[in-house]
Amino acid sequence: MNSLIRNGKSVVSLVCVVLLVFGGSVHGRRLLSAADRPKPSNAPAFARWLVSQSSWGVLSTIAEDLGGAPFGNVVSFSDGLPEQGKGVPYFYLTSLDPTARYGSKDHRSSFTLSEEALGTCGKIDPEEPTCAKITLTGKLNKMDANSEEADTAKKALFAKHPDMKKWPKDHSFQVYKLDIEDIFMINFYGGPKPLTVDEYIHFEMNKVTKAII
Amino acid sequence: MNSLIRNGKSVVSLVCVVLLVFGGSVHGRRLLSAADRPKPSNAPAFARWLVSQSSWGVLSTIAEDLGGAPFGNVVSFSDGLPEQGKGVPYFYLTSLDPTARYGSKDHRSSFTLSEEALGTCGKIDPEEPTCAKITLTGKLNKMDANSEEADTAKKALFAKHPDMKKWPKDHSFQVYKLDIEDIFMINFYGGPKPLTVDEYIHFEMNKVTKAII
Numbered sequence: 001m002n003s004l005i006r007n008g009k010s011v012v013s014l015v016c017v018v019l020l021v022f023g024g025s026v027h028g029r030r031l032l033s034a035a036d037r038p039k040p041s042n043a044p045a046f047a048r049w050l051v052s053q054s055s056w057g058v059l060s061t062i063a064e065d066l067g068g069a070p071f072g073n074v075v076s077f078s079d080g081l082p083e084q085g086k087g088v089p090y091f092y093l094t095s096l097d098p099t100a101r102y103g104s105k106d107h108r109s110s111f112t113l114s115e116e117a118l119g120t121c122g123k124i125d126p127e128e129p130t131c132a133k134i135t136l137t138g139k140l141n142k143m144d145a146n147s148e149e150a151d152t153a154k155k156a157l158f159a160k161h162p163d164m165k166k167w168p169k170d171h172s173f174q175v176y177k178l179d180i181e182d183i184f185m186i187n188f189y190g191g192p193k194p195l196t197v198d199e200y201i202h203f204e205m206n207k208v209t210k211a212i213i
Numbered sequence: 214m215n216s217l218i219r220n221g222k223s224v225v226s227l228v229c230v231v232l233l234v235f236g237g238s239v240h241g242r243r244l245l246s247a248a249d250r251p252k253p254s255n256a257p258a259f260a261r262w263l264v265s266q267s268s269w270g271v272l273s274t275i276a277e278d279l280g281g282a283p284f285g286n287v288v289s290f291s292d293g294l295p296e297q298g299k300g301v302p303y304f305y306l307t308s309l310d311p312t313a314r315y316g317s318k319d320h321r322s323s324f325t326l327s328e329e330a331l332g333t334c335g336k337i338d339p340e341e342p343t344c345a346k347i348t349l350t351g352k353l354n355k356m357d358a359n360s361e362e363a364d365t366a367k368k369a370l371f372a373k374h375p376d377m378k379k380w381p382k383d384h385s386f387q388v389y390k391l392d393i394e395d396i397f398m399i400n401f402y403g404g405p406k407p408l409t410v411d412e413y414i415h416f417e418m419n420k421v422t423k424a425i426i
Binding site: 055056057058059060061062063066067068069070071072073074075076092096098108109110111112113114116117124125126127128133135137138161163164181182184191 | 268269270271272273274275276279280281282283284285286287288289305309311321322323324325326327329330337338339340341346348350351374376377394395397404
């Protein structure tokens with residue numbers, strides 16, 4: 001068995017290299033190559049890249065039944081249709097889950113992503129500043145199911161997470177949106193990158209997305 | 214380039230299978246084989262396995278300077294020395310980072326992990342109940358640097374995250390601990406698994422760890 005594990009480790013090492021060079025496919029997106037990664041100094045491009053390429057993260061809300069504790073929950077998300085991500089995270093949640101219930105009573109929320117989940121940090125420790133992380137803080141709001149934005153958001157969610165189409169109808173999943181008010185991102189040494197919501201939302205992604213999608 | 218990407222995808226598919234069969238090594242732990250995974254019905258074993266095998270997660274605190282919003286932050290952690298994890302997460306934080314500052318003023322906190330980060334969910338979507346997730350809610354406390362527990366916790370953190378040994382001395386990193394008060398875990402269909410903190414903390418892991426470490 002030890003020899004099998006050693007063989008496995010060798011194959012995995014080889015594969016990590018292959019992943020960084022060629023990329024692969026997971027949860028409706030291809031794994032990224034290091035070449036896709038914007039320069040850390042370009043904060044808006046880097047933040048939009050990290051959010052658009054990610055498929056899941058931790059959505060935190062206030063747990064009224066746990067003494068008002070901040071309650072993080074793992075969720076899948078999308079910020080738009082393929083190649084059309086706009087940086088605003090959309091979620092597909094059911095009130096059977098505490099996060100949707102908490103968010104409906106207290107909209108204060110944050111959504112946190114690690115570059116570790118993209119596979120582009122390699123062997124860098126997830127808490128090292130060079131393995132990027134971003135926290136979008138704002139208000140979690142349920143969308144009007146009849147709105148055009150909710151319809152587009154649902155298409156975006158289903159495109160990145162095909163399994164969502166099969167989720168139980170009687171669980172009443174609905175589209176939620178995080179209205180961003182603050183951005184905390186560390187993607188290199190030297191502390192959080194200064195980045196306003198306006199710089200983030202209005203950054204023109206076309207050139208970047210053409211390179212990485 | 215397309216052919217290269219196709220080749221890459223093929224290799225990655227092959228590798229995903231290899232990973233699930235043999236395992237590899239990342240952040241001081243080997244990637245797990247599906248055979249390592251406790252039965253979802255054994256909630257205490259599953260929760261302790263998920264926490265002990267994970268190397269990073271999202272630590273949420275209350276951001277006083279963001280209107281009291283729940284603020285999630287990516288952190289590395291350890292729950293004990295190799296094969297000796299006790300289920301209590303320890304962190305190595307600096308007050309240069311907002312999470313340590315927030316946690317010092319308001320200890321309410323939660324720590325969230327996804328099985329997706331272990332590589333054992335395969336192609337299952339991270340929001341599917343069968344890709345496990347756990348949220349440990351409680352109080353984040355800075356440990357007495359001179360205590361025996363803090364010394365052991367630091368050794369455990371350095372064992373799983375060797376990079377921590379090299380972190381800047383002038384950043385004054387210190388060991389923090391999450392005192393768990395509530396456990397939320399979903400690892401199969403049917404909603405959160407009933408699991409008390411007592412059942413979680415006092416579960417005897419020896420048999421399980423012998424099988425998975």
